[in-house]
Structures are given as structure tokens and as C-alpha cells.
Amino acid sequence: MAAMAAAALVVALAVAGCAPTPTVHDAAVAGNGGDFAKDTQKQLQDAVTAAMTAAGASGAIVGVWAPWAGDWVDGLGTQSTTTKTPVTTEMDFRVADITRAMTCDALYHLAGDGRIDVDKPVSSYDSAYPDLRDATLRQLCDGTAPIGSYRTMLGATMADNPTRVWDPNELVTYGLGQTIPPSTVTPYHDADAGYVLVGLVLERVTGKPIAQILHDEVFAPLGLSSTALPGAKPAPPHTTGTALQGFNSLKDAKGAWVCDKPADVTDASASLGASAAGVVSDIDDLGAYVQALAKGTLTPKDAKRYASPKPVGADTPTWYTAAGGVYRAGSLIGQYGSVPGYATAAYSDPRSGLTVAVVLNNSGAGASIAQDLAFELAAIASKAPAEKGKDAPAAGLPWTAQQYADAIAHSAICAPPSK
Structure with missing residues (x-):
């Protein structure tokens, strides 16, 4: 494991070493700098603990930043169900589908420099499809x-087979093999293969591997020193420190979840996600990234990246839409998803600065539980009282914390321990 981690780190450093020097934006999360009131912090911590139990996660890393009220960045729980090693905020983890937003950032950043046209067909750059x-x-x-x-x-x-190395062209082919059902409600569909194809096109246009493109166009300009797309070989998600171990709860022969002995998939290959879900980061970088994403820091002002938002589904609320590789939920902009071992979500409000990022180290319950937790935390923080001399945002969120606490309880795969 150590050798694999070292190899991954060498790749990341090599990418950094050969890239041009970018204009670096402030990578720090623009938060409050102080702590939330004790009552608010307890609500936040209780929400994370309940979600960990529901997901069968032994650990979580969370960041909540509300400029008018306080910040809370913490690691909760332990590395696994069999160890007492505590989770810390310095640990790296896989960000899952948040990679999609980063890949689209790179596309639009390159388009702003005139190196690619987002409105040209794929065939203009790659005739293989x-x-x-x-x-x-x-x-x-x-x-x-x-x-x-x-x-x-x-x-x-x-x-x-989490350690299998996948060819991104093969992933795209499987995506093309899917029949896209016609919809009179929304043309949007969850198409991970599309983001892998964006990565392949960017490689073809620039002559660089996608890991270097993401570094040069996204991570370095934002000063994200703990964020990288690792090589395809199986390895724990190290960039600069230790990794949060990742697990996947499985069902037994009778169809019941086995929550006390989840499968350890920490060493899964990043090729499982490629430019759709392969990036690793830490909580501070992720918070800074999603703030920059929400503010459009890397997107040219005339790019119209979010000009045509689509409903995410026929039954989803009108305030929940998708465009440009992100989701918009009320005033929040961000992404969420899961890969073997991790369920991750990050959202930010570009006006108020309210920012939430969270990872659970068990992917058995799927991606929605991370998003539900992010929305619950955002609702709690949005109601936090303002410090003296500061004003809380005038507009709230179109949901309550209780709604998403109930959603998490409903989607639980693991029951709380009996008393």
C-alpha cells in the first residue's frame, strides 16, 4: 500500500512540476473564522452522527462555513469499525461526482482562452464516436x-472488482450503449460517460493527460494543493497526507445489510471514475473549491454555462436543476455522488457564502445520503444567529433540516444500536 501511495504522490508532483505557472486565486474558504454557537454546533454534529449510523459509516469529515455566524470543520468517528484511529480533517478522500464539475471547469476555462469551443460537436475534436x-x-x-x-x-x-484498471474509452462505449429514454419533462439524465468523454476530448485538444489538465486549469489556479486526479493504478487516495479509509457495506445471502463488516475498498482504482468521479481532495480544499465553483471563478462571464438549467427529474422540486456539470438547489450550487468507499457532497451559496462539504466513508447507501446530509447541514447553518455587527441572509432555503433528517432515516441501510 505504501509503495502505491508513493507512486500516486510522485505522479501528482510530476504533474505539478511540468505545468505552467498559473494565476493563483485565494484558496482559503471564506468563512467566519470563529465557531458556531454551541446549540448550532450540536445540531450539526448530531446530524452528521445520525447520517453516519444510517450509512454504516465509521467516519465522516465535514465542513460548514457561514460567514455571518461561524465555521465548523471536523473529523468524526474512526477509520474503520475495527480500529480506534480517529478521523482527522487532514485526511484525503475521493470526491466522487464533484469531479464532473471540475472537468467542466477545465472545459470552460480552456474555452475562455480560445483553445476549444463548447458549442462545437464532439466530432469536431474526436471522430471516434x-x-x-x-x-x-x-x-x-x-x-x-x-x-x-x-x-x-x-x-x-x-x-x-474495485482494483481493476478501466480504459476511459471503454467507459464511454458502455455509456453509448445505454438507451436514453425520451422524456417530455426534462432532457437531463445522469450521464457519467459524458464527463469521461469531455476528459478525452480535452486530452486530444491539449496533448496533455487529463490529470495534468485538471491541475493546470483548475487546481493550480485555485491554489488547491491537496487536490489531484491520481493515476489509474490501485492506491489509497493520498495527495499530501493520510487517507480516510473507504468501505462498502454489502448484503448477505438473505438480502440483509451486513453493517458490522463492510468491505474495505480504500485502494480502489481512480479509473473507476476517471474525469467523471476520480479526483481526491481534503475538506479544506473541497470547501474552497465549491465556493469558487459557485462564484464562477474559473468560468468566463460570457460563457452562459448555467443559462439553460433543466429539471433533474419529473418528480423533483422546481428549485432543483442541473446545468454545466453542477446542480442548483435553491441558492446553493454544487455536486454530489459516490464511488466505492465514499459518499461525498459539496454546495455553496455565491451570495451569502454559506458552504457545506461532507464525506462519509461508506458507499453502501449510495450517493443521496451525502446530498441529504449536506442539505440538512445547510438548513441548520442558514438559521444560525448572526454575530453582533453581522447580518444573516435575508432569503432562506426552500426546505427544512427536518425534511432531510427524515430522508436520511428513510434511506438508512444500518439501524442505530439498540439501547
Whole structure:
């Protein structure tokens, strides 16, 4: 394991060493600098603890920043169910589908420099996919191109073989093999293969590997020193420190969840996610990143990246839409997802600065539990009293903390211990 981690770190350093010197923005999370009131912090901690129990996660790392009220950044629990090693905020973890937003950041950043046109069809840059001759790069990031999800077909195989190295072209092919059902409600669909294809097109245009592109166009300009796309070889998600161990709860022969002995998938290959879900980071970098994402720091002002938001589904609230590789939930902008071992979510309000980032170290319950937790934490923090001399945001969120606490309880795969 140590050798693999070292190799991954060497790759990251090599990428950093050969990249041009970028304009670096402030990488610090713009928060309050002080602590939340004790009552608010207890509510936040109780919410995370309940979500950990529901997901079968032994550990979580969380950051909540409310400029008018306080900050809370903490590691909760232990590295696994069999160790007493505490989780710390310095640990790295896989950010899952938040990688999609980063890949689209790189696309739009390159477009702003005139090196690529987001409204040209994929075939203008790569003729290997004739089925996408009319689909544009913008549509790939919007989730409206005729390409689907490779994990729909490969999810079980990936979970059973987390160390297998996958070719990104193969992942795209599986995505193209998915039939996209026609919809009169929304053209949006969850298409991870589309973001992998964006990465392949960027490689073709720049002549660089996607890991270096993300470093040069996103991580370095934002000063994210603990964020990288690792190599494809199986390795724990180290960039600069130790990794939060990742687990996946499985079902037994009778279909019951086995929560006390989850499968350790810490060493899963980043190729499982590639430019759709392969990046690793830490909590401070993730908070800084999603704030920059929400503010559009790397997106040219005339790019119209979020100009055509689409409903995420037929039954989702009108305040929940998708565009440009991100979700907009009320005033929050961000992403969420899961990969073997981790469920992660990060959202930020570009006006108030309210920012939430969280990772649970068990992917058995899927991605939604991380998003539900992020929304619950945001609702709690949004109601936090303002410090003297500061004003709380006038507008609230279109949901309550209790709504998402109930959603987490409903989606629980692991019951709380009996008293």
C-alpha cells in the first residue's frame, strides 16, 4: 500500500512540476473564522452522527462555513469499525461526482482562452464516436447529450472488482450503449460517460493527460494543493497526507445489510471514475473549491454555462436543476455522488457564502445520503444567529433540516444500536 501511495504522490508532483505557472486565486474558504454557537454546533454534529449510523459509516469529515455566524470543520468517528484511529480533517478522500464539475471547469476555462469551443460537436475534436456527431461539449456537461451512464451497466462489477484498471474509452462505449429514454419533462439524465468523454476530448485538444489538465486549469489556479486526479493504478487516495479509509457495506445471502463488516475498498482504482468521479481532495480544499465553483471563478462571464438549467427529474422540486456539470438547489450550487468507499457532497451559496462539504466513508447507501446530509447541514447553518455587527441572509432555503433528517432515516441501510 505504501509503495502505491508513493507512486500516486510522485505522479501528482510530476504533474505539478511540468505545468505552467498559473494565476493563483485565494484558496482559503471564506468563512467566519470563529465557531458556531454551541446549540448550532450540536445540531450539526448530531446530524452528521445520525447520517453516519444510517450509512454504516465509521467516519465522516465535514465542513460548514457561514460567514455571518461561524465555521465548523471536523473529523468524526474512526477509520474503520475495527480500529480506534480517529478521523482527522487532514485526511484525503475521493470526491466522487464533484469531479464532473471540475472537468467542466477545465472545459470552460480552456474555452475562455480560445483553445476549444463548447458549442462545437464532439466530432469536431474526436471522430471516434459517430453517434455523437451532433452532440456538443456543452451538452455533455449539461447532461443532455445522447450518452448514458456506464455505472448503470458496470456498477456491480466495479464494486466487486474495485482494483481493476478501466480504459476511459471503454467507459464511454458502455455509456453509448445505454438507451436514453425520451422524456417530455426534462432532457437531463445522469450521464457519467459524458464527463469521461469531455476528459478525452480535452486530452486530444491539449496533448496533455487529463490529470495534468485538471491541475493546470483548475487546481493550480485555485491554489488547491491537496487536490489531484491520481493515476489509474490501485492506491489509497493520498495527495499530501493520510487517507480516510473507504468501505462498502454489502448484503448477505438473505438480502440483509451486513453493517458490522463492510468491505474495505480504500485502494480502489481512480479509473473507476476517471474525469467523471476520480479526483481526491481534503475538506479544506473541497470547501474552497465549491465556493469558487459557485462564484464562477474559473468560468468566463460570457460563457452562459448555467443559462439553460433543466429539471433533474419529473418528480423533483422546481428549485432543483442541473446545468454545466453542477446542480442548483435553491441558492446553493454544487455536486454530489459516490464511488466505492465514499459518499461525498459539496454546495455553496455565491451570495451569502454559506458552504457545506461532507464525506462519509461508506458507499453502501449510495450517493443521496451525502446530498441529504449536506442539505440538512445547510438548513441548520442558514438559521444560525448572526454575530453582533453581522447580518444573516435575508432569503432562506426552500426546505427544512427536518425534511432531510427524515430522508436520511428513510434511506438508512444500518439501524442505530439498540439501547
